[in-house]
Amino acid sequence: MLGPTVGRLTLCRACGSRCLQQIRSKVLSVDNMNPFVKEMEYAVRGPIVIRAGEIEQELAKGVKKPFNEVIRANIGDCHATGQQPITFLRQVVALCADPVRLMKDPNYPQDAKERAQRILDSCGGKSIGAYSDSSGVRVIRDDIASYISERDGQPASAEDVFLCTGASDGIKSIMKILMTGEGGKNRAGIMIPIPQYPLYTATIAEYNAYPIGYYLDEANNWSLDLDELKRAIDEARPHCQPRAIVVINPGNPTGQVLTKKNIEGVIEFAKKENLFLMADEVYQHNIYAEGSAFHSFKKVLTELGSGYDLELASFMSTSKGYMGECGFRGGYCEFLNLDPGVKAMLLKSISAKLCSSVAGQSAMDVVVNPPRPGEPSYDLFQKEKNTVLNQLHLKATMVTEAFNSMEGLTCNILQGAMYAFPQIFLPPKAIAEAKKQGLTPDAFYCYQLLEQTGICIVPGSGFGQKPGTHHFRTTILPTVDKLKVMLGHFRDFHADFLRKYS
Ligand SMILES: Cc1ncc(COP(=O)(O)O)c(C=O)c1O
Incomplete structure (x- = not known):
């Protein structure tokens, strides 16, 4: 009161x-609250995106703008931009959620009913409303192990898998156990790519760890340069205890797909420097470029043989791929070669969160245990999956070609994932104007684009970039028709911008 x-x-x-x-x-004020939370930044939902929301409200109130809708190309949220769910996945989850009614429904195919029943039989009280084991529902972990072993042609064990609330949660769980519990130069150093997906810098700030940024090589299609890894760790060593290296493959925001040789090089580096490997492989189904292929870190590491018993955690999600089910918050982590005591501590730490959403786990099960040839849902599943992936492939090409045809923009070939990260060569007058407005040059460009066209993208500074360079990240997720319109407006805006500031 x-x-x-x-x-x-x-x-x-x-x-x-x-x-x-x-x-x-108040007990808590901004001055006395956890300083590490204050330090966190998360660009894909940052101030430009907040402004985009305000513009949407202004449009709804009838405010006149040079456009009539905001196109959100700031976040990899597939369904939010019109992607349709995969029928079989939703059928299995619906059957798990409402078995009493739907198991009798003749509109639901037998294979979906069998999948759902198997999951329910492995849940307490045969209900996805019950907590599961902290690592996840047993049969789903079994299915994940089978998927990994089929994918890699090597054995995998359900004992080395835990389900999580999206890959984000798994990544944070692993990062947590990597912390040293100390500050200053005894902090844990985590090697991350620059540019990176901002979950990593945000979590590093939250846990008071030290980010060891290694630059990806833009001139070589954002590949990972081993000399650069060495430079980065050597420079960081006086400031922290380097403990882990994160690799995002296929890359976000950069869209590169690592070659097997490149992965072997990273593993050699991690071995020499005694680092824990974290492989973020949430885009493993999103490969488009001719000649590119996904190689899991697990497979490459195992193939290197017995001298390579490095600790590895790799991550997968329901949010990406062809399914794009971000809202289910499904994901898993597979870990390898952990010390048994550390594994016990990891499982204890996970169990303090009880378990991840069992609905999300059921969605994950469909990803790792899709319909097989000869099953009733196989054809439709394949058709829907291929449609999404083919459209993404087409949009990857559209975006790269469009940006490369614009003066003052270059864009590497998008080999995989769902984003482009073009470089903008901004005229000095634009840079001066940005400074006057207290913005970074790339943020200034993105705000202008948003205000004039309604297109919402994220400045490169939110992901990290080499000093003196300017980029932005756009998703390739709007529908093909919307993307065409978006690229047309982009082209006009960009030409006007260059004219105005040259
Ligand atoms: C590289 C990368 N890792 C992890 C995530 C987190 O995904 P999830 O929705 O599974 O938490 C994302 C989301 O965009 C991502 O791009």
């Missing part, structure tokens, strides 16, 4: 005076 403030006194709304209840100030 806080009332008006008079001088430094806050008066009680009820009695109009300074009563005991009212003089109590």
Whole structure:
């Protein structure tokens, strides 16, 4: 019941005076709250995106703009931009959620019913409303192990897998156990690519760790340069205890797909420097470029043989690929070669969160155990999966070609994932204007684009970039028709921008 403030006194709304209840100030203020949370930044939902939301509200109120809708190309949220769900995945999850009614429904195919029943039989009380084991529903972990072993042609064990609330949660769980519990130069150093997916810098800030940024090689289609890894770790060593290296393959925001040789080089480096490997492989189904192929770190590491018993954690998600089921928050982590004591601590730490969403786990099960040839849902599943992947392939080409045809922009071939990260060569007058407005040059460009066209993208500074270079990240997720319109407006805006500031 806080009332008006008079001088430094806050008066009680009820009695109009300074009563005991009212003089109590908040326990938490921005000055005394956890400083590491304040330090975190997460660009894909940053200030430009907040402005995009305000513009949408203004449009809804009838404010006149040079456009009539905001095109959100800032976040890899497939369904939010019109992608349709995969029928079989939703059928299995629906059957798991409402078995009493739907198991009798003849519209649901037998293979979906069998998948759902198998999951339910492995859940407490045969319900996805029950907590699962902390690592996840047993049969789903079995299915994940089978998927990995089929994918890699090597054995995998359900004992080395835990389900998580999206890959983000798995990544944070592993990062947590990598912390040293100390500050200053004894902090854990985590090697991350620059540009990177901002979950990593945000988590490093939250855990008071030290980011060891290694630059990806833009001139070589964003490949990973081993000399650069060495430079980065040597420079960081006086400031932290380097503990882990993160590799995102296929890359976000950069769209590169690593070659097997490149992965072998990273493993050699990690072995020499005694680092824990973290392989973010959430885009493993999103490969488009001719000649590119996905090689899992697990497979490459195992093939290197017995001298390579490095610790590895790799991550997969329901959010990406052809399914794009971000809202289910499904994901898994497979770990390898952990010390048994550390494994026990990891499982203890996960169990303090009880378990990840069992609906999300069921969605994950379909990804790792899709319909097989000869099953009733096989043809439709394949058709829907291929449609999504073919469209993404087409859009990857459209985006690269469009950006490369514009003066002052270059864009590497998008080999995989769902994003382009073009470099913009901004005229000095634009850079000066950005400075005047207190913005980074790339943020200035992105704000101008948003205000003039309604297109919402993210400045490169949110992902990291070499000093003096400017980029932006756009997703390739809008539908083909919308993407055509978007690229057309982009082209006009860009030409006007260059004209105005040249
Ligand atoms: C590289 C990368 N890793 C992890 C994630 C997190 O995905 P999830 O929705 O599974 O938490 C994303 C999401 O965009 C991503 O791009």
